[in-house]
Amino acid sequence: MMSMYTKNINTHLVEIKSYFKVAISVDCVIFGFNGNELKVLLIESDLKEYKGKWSLLGDIVRPDEELDEAAYRVLKARTGLDDLYMEQVQTFGAINRHPAGRVITVAYYSLVNIEHVELKKHNNDLHWHAIKDLQNMAFDHKQILDTCHERLKQQVMVQPIGFNLLPKKFSLRELQNLYEAILDVELDRRNFRKKFLSMDLLMDLNEEEEDVPHRPAKLYKFNFDKYDQRKKRYLGIGF
């Protein structure tokens, strides 16, 4: 008699008998930044169980579709945008997390330039929500959102991904506002500027803000090429 322990998906099993009614979905936490606050793109659920509550954007993964593909499909359908920064974060599979049955969902977050997202007519139930003061979302979506936000906090300290949330040209103040919004801390302006300028990865565009009621700030863009060419990746904080 064969032990149950050796009969599993990676060894003796040839025909999968254990299929059961389960669906796989992806859910996207789409972050945006309006210059001040970190936002997330949400839709109002109209499942009767969650009527009127806010829900992440997600969909079932199709039989012939990779997980990442499904996430990109959702993102593209909702924002019209391609070529976005996206990262798989975690999978949520609590037995009763979806009222329609067992739905296991793979959570992604993505970072978009909020100005590039046109909320189309058929998407008029989509809204950008400040991540602060969000409670009471549909399903386990608050938990998913929190987990993704936590991951974003970690990543932004260690990789130059925040720039995906900014316009191509940005001021140091905008950059600092972004970090403060993501990390939910206040940072010292002089130290922040010193830090970023000393990385030598911001290109001074010799342009300035316009139409501001005060001294205009210089505009920069991030030098991704230079970053990619650097061989050493140091441990610890800082890129």
Place this chain on the structure above:
Amino acid sequence: MMSMYTKNINTHLVEIKSYFKVAISVDCVIFGFNGNELKVLLIESDLKEYKGKWSLLGDIVRPDEELDEAAYRVLKARTGLDDLYMEQVQTFGAINRHPAGRVITVAYYSLVNIEHVELKKHNNDLHWHAIKDLQNMAFDHKQILDTCHERLKQQVMVQPIGFNLLPKKFSLRELQNLYEAILDVELDRRNFRKKFLSMDLLMDLNEEEEDVPHRPAKLYKFNFDKYDQRKKRYLGIGF
């Protein structure tokens, strides 16, 4: 007419029509440490497609089972151990990753004290493998292993989880060997000791190694209580 974009799993769908033949599994990267090398517990696959190749330990998730539960079940079945450090890492769902059909797998890593694992008779196809010089595993398991190892590297810098791989009582040399094995770097002995001793989280047990052919080292244990009570969790490297 309703747009396709609004008809999805989180909103209008009430009955899930998109069920298709898919199975969910968990795969566990079980790390152990023998005092010198980082090891992983593997089994020889005997699926005909992967005959003789090394495979992670995994199984199908049952219909009434949480993901974490499934991972703990696999771990317990294979190691006899409960109450282990375990962390979900990533989900792998490439369309053809499993020859028996669409199997989406949630990868976990766990850290066990290698001395506590008794490889039982019915488990005599289980082996501890050095993570170096491992190639050519079954399925996408090399990729899963690498991803989990990468995550372990990150976590061990920032949280006191490495101690799960050591005996309760350990010397500073063992601790350093562990870090060197996980991170695959050489560390300066004096600086390493200074760093850990200055954290003030190692309890000096006033005991020494025995039966060593040289000056015996002092033994310590990690003070988890003290760690838990500390309120501040600093950013950056170091707990």
Place this chain on the structure above:
DNA sequence: ACAAAAGTGTTAGATTTACACCCATGA
């Protein structure tokens, strides 16, 4: 001239790195 945000340097403290010798034990 005023309001509002941009821009700029220095200092003290903490952390990191590099580095060499004596000590305790068993064989």
Place this chain on the structure above:
DNA sequence: TCATGGGTGTAAATCTAACACTTTTGT
């Protein structure tokens, strides 16, 4: 007495953190 690894301190360099005034622009 020898071989082996255990144990220890200091100095230089780097990084972090705290902190205030002048500049530029629009109104």
